[in-house]
Amino acid sequence: MDFNVVISYIPTYVDAFLLTVKIGWIGIAFSLVIGILSAFIMHFKIPVLSQIVAVYIELFRNTPLLVQLFFIYFGLPKIGIVISAGTCGAVGLGLLGGSYMAEVFRSGLEGVSISQTESSLALGFSKTQMFIYVILPQAFSKSVPGIVANVIFLLKETSVFSAISLMDLMFRAKDLIGLYYNTTEALFLLVIFYVIMLLPVSFLGSVIEKKVVSING
């Protein structure tokens, strides 16, 4: 491996890294919002909406992100919905992640034991108070391991963005391999930058998980 080549590639990779991280985290933010909303809709069994959400969750949990992105990026413009590659990446990741997060939050909400509801009603909480002060905090702490796992999963999924010609890390690596045949150097940097992106998240995730497990008991 030629380290001069590696060093000369670093700036390109930093650009790509920042783009990947940016779109990745915007997508994750979307997925949390979609996930929480969907979980609430499912939990309160809001008519019509809850059926729509159920279909959405099944559709997006059972198809690969790559196929979803192809449909959104290449398919939708044909019926007049044109979106940029960046938006498409964030939206696609958000929709995919939303369906996974929804399941996590939903099982978190279901995981709060019935005695908690009964006790808070016995203590004279209103339905809203009970939900905000008793159910939600416990449901959230039960959801944390699932959220962490999904965040890591979604950050890894960003690696398919190159398919819709976003200049992400994979795109750069493939480009450099094709142009200069410096395969080893290009792959080395690819791995390094994914480690930089994911190792802190993975580490922080396990710390938070441990903390939450001790709270949940």
Next chain:
Amino acid sequence: MGFEVLLKGSNMLRLLEGLSTALNISLISVAISLVLGIILGILMAMHNRVVLFFSKIYLEIVRIMPQMVLLFIVYFGSTKVIGINLSAETASIIVFSFWGAAEMSDLVRGALKSIPTIQYESSAALSLSSFMTYRYIIMPQVVRMLIPLSINLITRMIKTTSLVMMIGIVEVLKVGQQIIEANRTASPNAAFWVFLVIFLLYFAACWPISLLSRFLEKKWKV
């Protein structure tokens, strides 16, 4: 409209063939992952320090490296570094098995660990031999826990196989692109329908398996 492209010639059949290419790769990888994963999971549950150390590194690599990156490393890197020219199919089976075995081993380890010590102690108190303990007490519970989870792994494997088009395997997405390209002038709007159909094909392949996994999980819930 563009929908007619799918009915032209053998286009729909070609899409299905593409899907079966992807499914083949995923089924072979699942089979390898199950075998390797079970062996590794049992080894990990034995509390050998050396095994634990290496398996921890292995699991962490799989946990943080996108399959796409692994695919590139094996497919492009193997030729460059060790001079072996792997076919794209072999490379993807290696990568998906590497990934699946890690997932499976973690499931097996988790399932084995979830059996409380008291069950082993009670079996010993009832003077069951260790073979009988595993055969009649531990295994039935572990297997019931593992079957839904491993079925779930199959759907995840199928979804992951969509990545193989990025290293040049002609699977369903690639066939879709070819169909769209070939009909660019006649049906410029084909992309919408072709990708919608591919989306639904993947859904049709994964959804029943997901349902089965969920059904078994509920049925066997302890």
